[in-house]
Amino acid sequence: MNRHRMRGTWLILAVVFTLLVAACGGDDDDATTTTTGEPSGTAGQTTTAASGEAFRIAIVAPSASNDLAFSQSIVDAVNVVSAERANVEVDVTDGTFVVEDAAAAIRDYASQGYDLVIAHGSQYGGSLQEIAPDFPDVSFAWGTAADTFGLDNVFSYEAASDEGGYVMGVMAAALSESGVIGVVGPVEVGDAKLYVDGFKAGAEANDSGVTVNVNYTGSFSDVALASEAAQAQISAGADVLSGTAQMVVGAVSVANDAGVLWFGTQANQSSLGGIVVASQVYKWEVVLRDILDKIEQGTLGGTVYEINLDNGGEVIEYNPAFTLPEDVTQLAEQTIAGIIDGSISTGQ
Amino acid sequence: MSQFFTEAVLIATVASGIRLAVPLLLASLGETYGQRSGVLNLGVDGIMLLGAFGGYYAVLETGNVWLGLLVGIGIGILLGLATALISVTLRAEQGISGIGVYLFGLGMSDLLFQRLVGTPTPISKFPKLDIPGLSDIPWLGEMLFQHSIIVYVAFGLVPFSMFVINRTVFGMKIRSVGENPEAADSLGVSVAKVRYATVTIGGMLAGVAGAALAIDLGIFQQNLTNAQGFIAIALVYFGAWRPLGVMAGALLYGFVNALVLQFKTLGIIPQSWSDIAAMAPAVITILALVVVARRFRQPAALTKPFTRGA
Numbered sequence: 152m153n154r155h156r157m158r159g160t161w162l163i164l165a166v167v168f169t170l171l172v173a174a175c176g177g178d179d180d181d182a183t184t185t186t187t188g189e190p191s192g193t194a195g196q197t198t199t200a201a202s203g204e205a206f207r208i209a210i211v212a213p214s215a216s217n218d219l220a221f222s223q224s225i226v227d228a229v230n231v232v233s234a235e236r237a238n239v240e241v242d243v244t245d246g247t248f249v250v251e252d253a254a255a256a257i258r259d260y261a262s263q264g265y266d267l268v269i270a271h272g273s274q275y276g277g278s279l280q281e282i283a284p285d286f287p288d289v290s291f292a293w294g295t296a297a298d299t300f301g302l303d304n305v306f307s308y309e310a311a312s313d314e315g316g317y318v319m320g321v322m323a324a325a326l327s328e329s330g331v332i333g334v335v336g337p338v339e340v341g342d343a344k345l346y347v348d349g350f351k352a353g354a355e356a357n358d359s360g361v362t363v364n365v366n367y368t369g370s371f372s373d374v375a376l377a378s379e380a381a382q383a384q385i386s387a388g389a390d391v392l393s394g395t396a397q398m399v400v401g402a403v404s405v406a407n408d409a410g411v412l413w414f415g416t417q418a419n420q421s422s423l424g425g426i427v428v429a430s431q432v433y434k435w436e437v438v439l440r441d442i443l444d445k446i447e448q449g450t451l452g453g454t455v456y457e458i459n460l461d462n463g464g465e466v467i468e469y470n471p472a473f474t475l476p477e478d479v480t481q482l483a484e485q486t487i488a489g490i491i492d493g494s495i496s497t498g499q
Numbered sequence: 500m501s502q503f504f505t506e507a508v509l510i511a512t513v514a515s516g517i518r519l520a521v522p523l524l525l526a527s528l529g530e531t532y533g534q535r536s537g538v539l540n541l542g543v544d545g546i547m548l549l550g551a552f553g554g555y556y557a558v559l560e561t562g563n564v565w566l567g568l569l570v571g572i573g574i575g576i577l578l579g580l581a582t583a584l585i586s587v588t589l590r591a592e593q594g595i596s597g598i599g600v601y602l603f604g605l606g607m608s609d610l611l612f613q614r615l616v617g618t619p620t621p622i623s624k625f626p627k628l629d630i631p632g633l634s635d636i637p638w639l640g641e642m643l644f645q646h647s648i649i650v651y652v653a654f655g656l657v658p659f660s661m662f663v664i665n666r667t668v669f670g671m672k673i674r675s676v677g678e679n680p681e682a683a684d685s686l687g688v689s690v691a692k693v694r695y696a697t698v699t700i701g702g703m704l705a706g707v708a709g710a711a712l713a714i715d716l717g718i719f720q721q722n723l724t725n726a727q728g729f730i731a732i733a734l735v736y737f738g739a740w741r742p743l744g745v746m747a748g749a750l751l752y753g754f755v756n757a758l759v760l761q762f763k764t765l766g767i768i769p770q771s772w773s774d775i776a777a778m779a780p781a782v783i784t785i786l787a788l789v790v791v792a793r794r795f796r797q798p799a800a801l802t803k804p805f806t807r808g809a
Binding site: 248333338366368373376382383385401422423 | 502507508510511512514515518519522609612613617618619620621624712716717718720721722723725727756757760761763764765766770771773774776777778
């Protein structure tokens, strides 16, 4: 190797090293730290009181903790309960779209003695069923699911997302001028399917002449495909769109360009643009408060929870940047009241 | 099925197929240069991800999409050089080191996104460039000539790459280094220099592909490419290491995807078949790959590090 090449080699190494240092640096007083891939006992968002042993919560989530969707909903909720209680530590391992990576993180947190390990993804169920019996003193929560596997140290939680979906569908049908509404879904399972089915039922209940085209892309994470699915919906005449899962940011971007209205779910998506009418927001804190109370009383699992409009676990949040006609707001509120008092059925 | 054969739907489907093909085309053209010279870079997806984040962040901060593209190019060149250093100078096992570059790109792009941005925030997109005269042609104009400039650049790179690889001295050196590096070396061709150049070109185009993807979508999210870099590598095999073949593969993948999406939207494919239909683009491309690749031979020195006198 000659001197010129050697100098070039060192230059590249220096650049790569600088990039690494820059990325790993950042503000020391940054309140939120998330770790991706390997779980870490030290990194993470921490809320610690002055004294006593901390209550430690770990979250393992499939996508980014700020995805404006599924993963963000649980991280936001844990942040709420940790702020309400003294001496709570929170660690997040996000981006574990590979189930084996999630399983390694769940086992690692459990072996470190975390008080509550949240496996936030129905796809983690098989792994959790194997791991939880090995750590009888650790409490686990997983969702969305309605199965604790008969284990004393597993809680499960699910969302009646069809309820909020139904309300969104009613509003969408009221706002659509073309009479065609498009839905971009990921895979036809879990709360995504519930939401889409509820949305469709709500739209058709409000206007029997409306056409609701549903398109499951087959992926929770393919943003480009979600974007093209939204384009396909618009070309088929849709002037109102909705969708669920973390890849919908691509669809919202298309809706923004085309001036087509958007209804979000799982987390508040108003920050994505003025075309976002409203979002069904999951408030998992409703469940988490009870889980934490139970753990403190010595019960580590065995309960199946559901969030819905009635218990405040699902909330419809309107985008202040979108001017929603008063009659549509009233229609939405009447629908919410009807679902809560049982006079309206979502058909699920 | 009749609702598919309407002007709006047909135009949208073809335009969608072209858009979906572009990042794959850019990345696989770049990879073609490297593989023709004997270097397999499995880290394409990682370079795309860092190019995507770099481009996205530059646009988010400045609002200038061209600066975003430039940042994508710069990151691609840097990572291409790093890949060349690992594969050519350090003679690392190319399969393993490529996975390392991919994981680096996957983790680093997410880490930088979390630290510097946080929540997905929309950015400006490439402006549409209507080709004067051609964009007004009924149907065809909207399908082919009303895209962003990066689409025309990507397809323009196909004949350019054919010319470079087949008709220039540099192209001859690439081919000779990829087929028989010992002979090329004995004739005074620097195997290392040629491979550094091709892998850097590959890195640059992967960076452009990533930046183009993010800026065209107007958003960034963790793992934005969703393994498109790996599909791009498969398309190089599909295209038998020829730019025209690579383009055919990218278009096939893009069009099948667009067609499936449109069929699902219109209910032509029943909702209950959605998950099976989602696999169609990959299955069709793999089947075509099996048929096509058997008729062509890969560069003889592909994945083999070169050591003078060994």
